[in-house]
Amino acid sequence: xxxxxxxxxxxxxxxxxxxxxxxxxxxxxxxxxxxxxxxxxxxxxxxxxxxxxxxxxxxxxxxxxxxxxxxxxxxxxxxxxxxxxxxxxxxxxxxxxxxxxxxxxxxxxxxxxxxxxxxxxxxxxxxxxxxxxxxxxxxxxxxxxxxxxxxxxxxxxxxxxxxxxxxxxxxxxxxxxxxxxxxxxxxxxxxxxxxxxxxxxxxxxxxxxxxxxxxxxxxxxxxxxxxxxxx
Numbered sequence: 001x002x003x004x005x006x007x008x009x010x011x012x013x014x015x016x017x018x019x020x021x022x023x024x025x026x027x028x029x030x031x032x033x034x035x036x037x038x039x040x041x042x043x044x045x046x047x048x049x050x051x052x053x054x055x056x057x058x059x060x061x062x063x064x065x066x067x068x069x070x071x072x073x074x075x076x077x078x079x080x081x082x083x084x085x086x087x088x089x090x091x092x093x094x095x096x097x098x099x100x101x102x103x104x105x106x107x108x109x110x111x112x113x114x115x116x117x118x119x120x121x122x123x124x125x126x127x128x129x130x131x132x133x134x135x136x137x138x139x140x141x142x143x144x145x146x147x148x149x150x151x152x153x154x155x156x157x158x159x160x161x162x163x164x165x166x167x168x169x170x171x172x173x174x175x176x177x178x179x180x181x182x183x184x185x186x187x188x189x190x191x192x193x194x195x196x197x198x199x200x201x202x203x204x205x206x207x208x209x210x211x212x213x214x215x216x217x218x219x220x221x222x223x224x225x226x227x228x229x230x231x
Contacts, residue, residue: 004030009062022048024218035190037206040215055079088157092169096141103137127155147178
């Protein structure tokens with residue numbers, strides 16, 4: 001079953017009389033449990049596509065269905081609800097709150113859902129254990145390595161059990177050892193049938209996916225099935 005269905009998606013940004021076509025007619029399907037990588041040079045439309053997939057923005061034209069729900073023309077409040085229910089985000093910059101422990105950072109999405117304190121803590125602890133950080137729950141981001149901070153970010157993305165894990169350059173700020181750890185974690189999540197979309201410019205990262213979607217000038221220029229997850 002398809003989790004993501006984009007049909008003829010266009011996105012045009014307007015600044016005064018200037019119009020910039022960021023996406024020029026994207027049609028793309030991602031199945032449940034699939035692991036894909038989106039690649040392309042700067043200006044190819046990767047970031048815009050990510051914003052639409054994550055319900056951070058809506059298309060100018062075309063349609064986007066996420067888990068069979070048409071999100072193309074939703075209001076900001078409706079999109080916020082979909083993001084909270086269905087999408088987990090992992091960013092290059094980690095986006096952790098420096099004043100909070102790893103546990104509190106992971107609890108945040110559940111706080112927004114008004115999950116009770118006891119349940120919230122149990123679920124956050126389970127998510128941190130899942131990414132191998134059960135012994136670092138009380139550490140603040142500044143006390144963690146880059147790889148550990150990214151693992152906290154992955155735990156935060158997973159704690160709501162989202163349909164889609166969307167990772168934007170998740171290894172961009174990591175050294176080679178931390179990168180290997182994060183990629184292995186994504187492999188494990190994919191092995192557990194998590195749907196993953198990684199936005200990346202790194203070929204080694206993209207090759208870990210099942211399928212590479214290449215973008216150029218706001219269009220999908222190629223759609224290549226890889227040989228499978230690279231060990």
